[in-house]
Amino acid sequence: MAYSEKVIEHYENPRNVGVLDKEDPSVGTGLVGAPACGDVMRLQIRVNDAGVIEDAKFKTFGCGSAIASSSLATEWIKGKSIDEAATVKNSQIAEELNLPPVKIHCSVLAEDAIKSAIEDYKKKRAARLSLEKGPE
Amino acid sequence: MSDPFEILGLEPRFKLDLGALEARHRELSRALHPDRYAGGGAAERRQALSRAIEVNDALRVLKDPVRRAQALLARSGLSLEEGREPQAAPAFLMDVLELREELSVAGRAKDGAAVRRLGESIAARESQVLEALALGLAPLEGRDTAPTEPGALRGVSEKLGELRFFQRLLSEVRAIEDELL
Incomplete structure (x- = not known):
């Protein structure tokens, strides 16, 4: 099966590969896997006080489509608010990369990774806020 | 089927x-x-x-153990729909990510011994999952199985997912070993 040009481009020059400190309170980490193909994707965001994603990094073990999907996802969510980022849909990723039907699950994985990173960040922030407020 | x-x-x-x-x-x-x-x-x-x-x-x-398990489930009128498996536990995914990272480091360093060691430890974990699956699927074995309660199969789909991750890792090990030959 042939990969689309955009997939190959992201695969050969992945954007934002790397790791952020997952202990950092401003960092949210999403870790998702696709049992059907054994792919694993880690996507991390650094969020500023205004709720804007300042940085995003990913590390994906999987096929070209999975790598391209996560690379594109980090590119898209950088500079967006977490609420905007949460609206990124797998169908948009699949369309941008011209993913064939058998590779749609790669874009689903990327959407799940974004959501899981945002959730992790929100959970951390809620814990921090309740800590700062102190005991009632 | x-x-x-x-x-x-x-x-x-x-x-x-x-x-x-x-x-x-x-x-x-x-x-x-x-x-x-x-x-x-x-x-x-x-x-x-x-x-x-x-x-x-x-x-x-x-x-194929994954398809064999699915065939056992299908005989009993149970099916695990493709792509609807439960999400693997984060700690497990972390392990997989780390194993793959170690594997790619060993591969790049052309460290055949390290690749083999990793392959062995992954294979050992795969056997554990196979044992757990055999236990979980035992109620479905034999020609005349009584209908099982859904609770009896809890854990089977999760273990099947884990098995796939290990199969994938092992094929990665073989690919790297082939390259190092």
């Missing part, structure tokens, strides 16, 4: 003797060989051919 255990005339079990499976397949393939039907009518030849294809498909299904 037709029942591969029935097609090969084998007792439905997760822990299959692969040698016996291959032997049974050979035996049936010989009996269904086109040469034996050369003198027969067209309908008879066609039937033997389609049986031979069924037998080959059944072998492929039963050789």
